[in-house]
Amino acid sequence: MPTLMLFLCLGTLVSRASSLEFRYHNTAEVQEYLKAVNRNYSSITHLHSIGKSVEGRNLWVLILGKFPTKHKIGIPEFKYVGNMHGNEVVGRVLLLKLIEYLTQGYLSDPVVTHLLNSTRIHILPSMNPDGFEASNRNCLYSQGRFNKHGVDLNRNFPDAFVQNDKGEHELEVWAVMDWLKSEPFVLSANLHGGAVVASYPYDNSNGGKVELQRGSSIAPDNDVFIYLAKAYSFSHNYMHNGQSCYGSTVFKDGITNGYYWYPLQGGMQDYNYIWGQCLEITLELSCCKYPPEKELPGLWDDNKDALLAYMKLVHLGVKGQVLYSDGTPVENAIVEVEGRKNLCPFKTNINGEYYRLLLPGNYTFKVTIPSQEAMMETLYIPYGPDMYSALKHNFIFQRSRNSSPDVTPSTESCVSKLRNQEAGRSAALLASHLTVLLLLALGRFLL
Template sequence: MSKLRLVHCLLFFTAICILLPPIAARGGHSDYIHPGDGNSSFHGIARHLFAQEEPRPSLELTRGYMTNDDLEKAMKDFTKRCSKISRLYSIGKSVNGFPLWVIEISDRPGEIEAEPAFKYIGNVHGDEPVGRELLLRLANWICDNYKKDPLAQMIVENVHLHILPSLNPDGFSVRKRNNANNVDLNRDFPDQFFPMNEDLALRQPETRAIMTWLRNTRFTASATLHGGALVANFPWDGTEDRRKYYYGCPDDETFRFLARIYSKSHRNMSLSQEFKEGITNGASWYPIYGGMQDWNYIHGGCFELTLEISDNKWPRAAELPTIWDYNRKSMLNLVASLVKTGVHGRIFSLDQGKPLPGLVVVQGINYTVKAHQAYVDYHRLLAPGQKYEVTASSPGYKPRTTSIYLGDNAVTADFILIPEASSRGKLLRSNCDCSCKNCGQPLLAQFFPETNNGITLTLVVVVVFLCFLLQRRVRYNLWKQKQSSRRSITV
């Protein structure tokens, strides 16, 4: 009887293994996850399901790739060699305590500017190491060429580029997909459809590091580098009913535009027979849940792509120069798109001339972009070739809307918001700091009934306002010169 029970148990577990959906990387494999109803028992099951992996590559195949220590040394050497345009910092540590090193590249690294920021992340899965190699090559190429290549110069002078070559150094060291806790980091983020990763206590240190990073740094766009296919993947990654079909996010057109920038700049990605134009909607390919891409867009205000850059997850090191050559222009063009297209600008108050931390929305797109708290600059990526109704708002001020036709170049649109009038007809007082005499006095304390005083006051207001505009233009003259190809308007 005991032998019969043993046979039944073996048959039962065999059946379970056959019926469970295969779990693979975001690559050329089926990865359809069938989440449960969000109850606590499913949380643990899901994390164990995600732990299934492909066989580890042989040790011989890893020869020629940088070890974690090699990568750390190379990044430190890079920031010494290119100290004028870079800095090195860590956003946290892996499960086993290895620092998650980041290189920032900018003409003013470490400073906050009215410029967009972009991040590249590699090696999310430990057995997909090509990204970490390419990202260090990207950093070195920019360092070697930013004084002589216009594209590299544009990136250094107009973007803050952050490069995290390895999010999963522990998985890389043992040639396995998951981290040291056997969790897939690209299934560990809070999900919009299923609350299977809402328990903060269970979230991995690498995941928490990314989430904290986005709270501290405002990124306009980003991309993660994966392996196992050749395609540019964009949101949404999952669907509400867990089925496989095209499910676009509010900025679907913009994401398709960004994905095509990468694909068409690539040597052969856009020629794919499997993916039209070399791009794909994630849910249309195969749904996943708890992914980094969707979380970035929803919670980080960051437009992220998932880039599959090599059909082979772990190609021989001798192939890396060719893969780099195929991807170099794509990687550069994607970063440069932050300043070459879209609508950019700042928000100010009319009464005080001060920057306002407002919001920017586009009619017909259910997505809000926040202006930076310090410099109140906003960067709204949009697909070109269309007319957009753009509205800026801030509490206590009347919203302003302008129509913008976005062509091949970026548009700079600065908004000047009018304060809401009080019930007694008075406007807010001005505290602007400009070089004009008496500019610090109230612009309009009350409406004078006398005609002469009214005319005089109107002239004073006009002069002060022109003074404010002139001062602001001079102050940001350099910023405008950097983006001289943009069409500028003030609303």
């Protein structure tokens, strides 16, 4: 009988793709809804799992766009991640409603149509389904924040400001890290609750050598991050008012530097930016982490325009390819912007593509590839989001066998840290395998 009731409930949920209820759907219902959307809108969606939670639940990602199944040159990759803390549930609901809004609006709503034609959008409604299933409906103090191992996933990513990271990360975190390697993401946001503010990197600091200024930890692309955060807060119905929750911090313009708010080690937004070349901010969307269901329609109305406006910003700046004169793409070319010394330099992907989110203005680029003299070029960058396209510009190299490579020390340092991470992961897996072998051997001995 319980199985039959679940089947009937799911049937009600997905019988018509146009009627997603404003309520909290459990993991099984979310899975069935995403599968139904994928069936009903197969030409513009692709559903896949990026991994599993500790308890074996799939981390489902729905991709939306004109070319949903595969990255296309020149089309930027965008992502939203919800429910990283299992008891912060508003983002989970809003992302399901956003999926409904985008699929229904394609070819009828001009903004939605332009977005899906020009952008590949990835939506992970729940990064922590185990935590969600363990949570209760307390506004502020419900259980379920952590994953099944009792780990805060937003303190579990590699941290560029921390030495001797052993690579001991949770399954959900490894899944996101591998996901970042599999797609050339450009812009992202992760959705939380417990405040109403847009927070931007850095969340951590090395103690003030370069980035620590007036209590904030300043990233090289600080101007872009502030613009991204304000774009969300001023498109939101009231976030820009900077109202406090329960007498806590008041945020000017509804934004904050993450470190200035409170230092955070192992955060996901810093990892995205430093190692993933993806600018990510953290959106705190409700004072109450688990608000009553009657408030969900209003929360959707408060955030809908902001969610759409933020996605458009993936078209800021400049994009293009680094190519040899015969058209061969150059992978791992370093594309640097003068005055912006990233901890890990931005590199081209397998197609020789680069994406740099930049505000309108003049910028000087330095492009470096092995065995060639570095190329310097100054570009004027207009505002791209209104046209749903960043400036397109290719850097063309003549092949040469005489020049020596120009490799920056920051590249070597970044590569070294990444290798340490992989070594830590391999060691952890090896230890796990050895444990299994020992148990098997012990079992045979006891038999």
